[in-house]
Amino acid sequence: MPEKHVAKSKIKTLLDELLAQRFNQAPGRMDVYVDERSLIVHLEGFMGDEMQNLIRLQDPDALRSVQELMVEHILPELAGTIGTATGFRIGTFYYDWSDRDLSGMLVGLPEEQAYHEQEDYYSGKSEVHEIIGKVTYEIQKMPDETYSYWAADHILVIVREGILIKIEKAFVDQGASEILRKVKRNLEKEVIDLEAPRIEKILKRKIKDFYVDWSFELNKSLLVYVFED
Known part of the structure; x- marks a missing residue:
């Protein structure tokens, strides 16, 4: 994998482009953390405020479902693109959303489970x-x-x-x-x-x-x- 700051910059750019392309907007804020053990993406403002408020008022579970469907839609492409660009081979993605502030967390663990040794x-x-x-x-x-x-x-x-x-x-x-x-x-x-x-x-x-x-x-x-x- 390239130097961490280079990989982080590449991943952030890829995510911005992919999310904007697929959903017509980039997240309000996105922080990326990467090392040999994991890739972590913290998303805020992933969906427009108007849409988030509408779904949250009508059905909180519906909001989570929409968010998860959106993320699932891009995960295979995201994993492949990141692997090609940085050499970081993601084996499994995990993701969740906060009911408090509607932020999201994506975590990719590599096939080699480095957290065992590190x-x-x-x-x-x-x-x-x-x-x-x-x-x-x-x-x-x-x-x-x-x-x-x-x-x-x-x-x-x-x-x-x-x-x-x-x-x-x-x-x-x-x-x-x-x-x-x-x-x-x-x-x-x-x-x-x-x-x-x-x-x-x-x-x-x-x-x-x-x-x-x-x-x-x-x-x-x-x-x-x-x-x-």
């Missing part, structure tokens, strides 16, 4: 993992493995592997992944939100927002905390 060791890490394990256990089961690293000074990425229980696997096998994702997202976000004060106390940082998504095929989940600068 974890960060930071103060409070074991306590954070313990809390996340408790959250996961309350909804499904204790993760087989938990990894975490700082993708930026204010962005903490937590990867959970081996979290699905048998009934969840059965839902996936029956083609009900999207229903399962919706239910899990609602349940987990409630519990994660309740644990936010403890995370803030341990890390001595104020949480701005968090995002969560799953790859059911890989039996893996991504949780991303964004802290106040």
Whole structure:
């Protein structure tokens, strides 16, 4: 992969062009963070204010559905274009939207799971993992493995592997992944939100927002905390 700042600049330009081409507008704000472990794109103002307000007032779930359809539409092309331009080969994309401010988070993990070998060791890490394990256990089961690293000074990425229980696997096998994702997202976000004060106390940082998504095929989940600068 080219130098990080060069790759970041290329990816940002590609995204601006792709989003403007596909949806007739670029995001109001877009921040890109990239290293060997992941590509992270934080989007704000992805849809026009008028459209966002209209859908949010009528049906919050409809807004999320529209956003997710828009993103899913560009992910394969985005992954291929980024790989060609920068050499960063994305294996899986994760994405989520904040109900608080309608911002979005896209996270691409490479096929080579570099976060296994390139974890960060930071103060409070074991306590954070313990809390996340408790959250996961309350909804499904204790993760087989938990990894975490700082993708930026204010962005903490937590990867959970081996979290699905048998009934969840059965839902996936029956083609009900999207229903399962919706239910899990609602349940987990409630519990994660309740644990936010403890995370803030341990890390001595104020949480701005968090995002969560799953790859059911890989039996893996991504949780991303964004802290106040």
